[in-house]
Amino acid sequence: MKLSVIIVNYNVRHFxxxxxxxxxxxxxxxxxxxxxxxxxxxxxxxxxxxxxxPTVKLIESPVxxxxxxxxxxxxxxxxxxxxxxxNPDTVVSEDCLFKCCQFMDEHSDAGALGxxxxxxxxxxxxxxxxxxxxxxxxxxxxTGLNKLFPKSGLFNGYYMGQLDYESDHQIDILSGAFFFTRxxxxxxxxxxxxxxxxxxxxxxxxxxxxxxxxQNYYLANTSIIHYKGESTKKSNLNYYHSxxxxxxxxxxxxxxxxxxxxxxxxxxxxxxxxxxxxxxxxLIVSLSMPIFDALVMLSGIFLIxxxxxxxxxKNTYYFSSLAFWTNAALFTGMxxxxxxxxxVYEKRFKSKxxxxxxxxxxxxxxxxxxxxxxxxxxxxxxLLFSFAFVLFYAMLSRIILNKLSLNFWxxxxxxxxxxxVVGESAEIDQVEDILKAxxxxxxxxxxxxxxxxxxxxxxxxxxxxxxxxxxxxxxPSVSSSKNIMNIMSGLPEQIEVKMxxxxxxGLIGSPSKNNPAELYTLDLQYPLNQKVTRRQKxxxxxxxxxxxxLFGWIFIFLxxxxxxxxxxxxxxxxxxxxWVGYSTQIARELKIPIVKPGILTPTAVSQGAETLDLSNxxxxxxxxxxxxxxxxxxxxxxxxxxxx
Numbered sequence: 001m002k003l004s005v006i007i008v009n010y011n012v013r014h015f016x017x018x019x020x021x022x023x024x025x026x027x028x029x030x031x032x033x034x035x036x037x038x039x040x041x042x043x044x045x046x047x048x049x050x051x052x053x054p055t056v057k058l059i060e061s062p063v064x065x066x067x068x069x070x071x072x073x074x075x076x077x078x079x080x081x082x083x084x085x086x087n088p089d090t091v092v093s094e095d096c097l098f099k100c101c102q103f104m105d106e107h108s109d110a111g112a113l114g115x116x117x118x119x120x121x122x123x124x125x126x127x128x129x130x131x132x133x134x135x136x137x138x139x140x141x142x143t144g145l146n147k148l149f150p151k152s153g154l155f156n157g158y159y160m161g162q163l164d165y166e167s168d169h170q171i172d173i174l175s176g177a178f179f180f181t182r183x184x185x186x187x188x189x190x191x192x193x194x195x196x197x198x199x200x201x202x203x204x205x206x207x208x209x210x211x212x213x214x215q216n217y218y219l220a221n222t223s224i225i226h227y228k229g230e231s232t233k234k235s236n237l238n239y240y241h242s243x244x245x246x247x248x249x250x251x252x253x254x255x256x257x258x259x260x261x262x263x264x265x266x267x268x269x270x271x272x273x274x275x276x277x278x279x280x281x282x283l284i285v286s287l288s289m290p291i292f293d294a295l296v297m298l299s300g301i302f303l304i305x306x307x308x309x310x311x312x313x314k315n316t317y318y319f320s321s322l323a324f325w326t327n328a329a330l331f332t333g334m335x336x337x338x339x340x341x342x343x344v345y346e347k348r349f350k351s352k353x354x355x356x357x358x359x360x361x362x363x364x365x366x367x368x369x370x371x372x373x374x375x376x377x378x379x380x381x382x383l384l385f386s387f388a389f390v391l392f393y394a395m396l397s398r399i400i401l402n403k404l405s406l407n408f409w410x411x412x413x414x415x416x417x418x419x420x421v422v423g424e425s426a427e428i429d430q431v432e433d434i435l436k437a438x439x440x441x442x443x444x445x446x447x448x449x450x451x452x453x454x455x456x457x458x459x460x461x462x463x464x465x466x467x468x469x470x471x472x473x474x475x476p477s478v479s480s481s482k483n484i485m486n487i488m489s490g491l492p493e494q495i496e497v498k499m500x501x502x503x504x505x506g507l508i509g510s511p512s513k514n515n516p517a518e519l520y521t522l523d524l525q526y527p528l529n530q531k532v533t534r535r536q537k538x539x540x541x542x543x544x545x546x547x548x549x550l551f552g553w554i555f556i557f558l559x560x561x562x563x564x565x566x567x568x569x570x571x572x573x574x575x576x577x578x579w580v581g582y583s584t585q586i587a588r589e590l591k592i593p594i595v596k597p598g599i600l601t602p603t604a605v606s607q608g609a610e611t612l613d614l615s616n617x618x619x620x621x622x623x624x625x626x627x628x629x630x631x632x633x634x635x636x637x638x639x640x641x642x643x644x
Contacts, residue, residue, distance in 0.1 A: 111214025120510025122488025142270025200246025423475025
């Protein structure tokens, strides 16, 4: 047997399906086998593999073994002359595996090789080729110096910037997303070092192959797509912590004892500097639009006050400065809070969300105004005119900024997608079913079959520009992954590309290398998976807790265990618990979003919910149709049980 393809999977069922489909096509030119190790996924990954890919050797681990252990487990069962360690969030071109085997056959000095990796938009991923992580190289990477000098071998040694992507090269480090090597070498060096759990294992393995006397190569004439980050779902904090731990293990293995401290010191400095710069950037991006809104609103309310004072009272100084600026600050604050909670400051939002947030903010302002003492009230007419102004400004500003595509402002953009779909009629129907199930606003402006595939970049650029398309979807009938990758590489940056899985159950893609992959499926769409909804739930917990504290002298006497009641209030305030929720175990059993453990459960509003089936139905309904009003209903109906 020529080749064993090993894939470690964890909760990426649809991406795994697409990866396996592409591998099966590529294996038509190579004698081989596929081994999948599932690291205790809670989705239906294993069922999918057994159903759609019965020839695949599936190893189901009851626990998450980590990347290294899982690969070693499969390696022990592999029978191929060559081994490919492949991430599940990848797509290989149909000639990829053949060309890799051919290169290894012709280069006896080759210990391992990697290929040109593209992100979900067709752009080359720099980790296709990497250098040895010396102290200086790692520091430049962590501080961002490599981005300032992308083609410099001195400052961008991490990605070997001095080497072009269109030629084969000897390199130091291969990516674990696509790691092609010889079984004999893996047996010789002992496989992956299991001290590495998630990051750094590819650096260690690449280095040990070179220490064993072999060369690592970058192969330029074939490529894969890597939906970067989807298989790990890493946050920045977790990534840098894990990266540091991995570098600690690596440095202790290969650096002289006197150099370890210096290496780790520079790594820490780099991480700290990276964190500070990232924090400053995120702060600017996240606060720029709210500050701009606040300034415009305050200016508008000031002009309204001057105009109303002059027209109605014939005196521009009619209102007290204290009363007016108190009102202006409160009005502006309420609208900003409403915008935030409605998701207006997310990258994507619906026009109705903006309209609703302005109306809700107006309602909040009416309540706040009515609670103010007479001395701090200006005029209800100013509030009414301010409402009209904010509504006009909010709508107009978003239209203008969206037209200008000022992404720096982190403003929302219209959700409607103009699409071209390439596939057969039945496949296009599947695409529409998925889009409808995912509640995506879309318009399919053109439909092409696989025979109409034109590999010319100019053709696609003209077509997409003429039709004002922002998304291109390929279906399985377009059997050539190579042609798809070639088309993707020449598309404008604003064009997003997605692919329909073989089963027709999911659409996968990624807008750029800096963004996690997107997934549309026929699966149920849970509101609790959305950041805006989770934020609203958190805000409810805070305000309900504050309300209990404000009127605690009433509610505390309703509780049997008053100490527990106060502890629950504190737990919800600091975010370790929620007033309404369910256990993580139940979430995994029912395959619903994981939430913070609840003081109360959704079943608390129903009589006779003690049976398991009925209880699970109620919890599933809660997750599927969640709104803040559900939490309020549960809490009010169980106001004497908040000490649970």
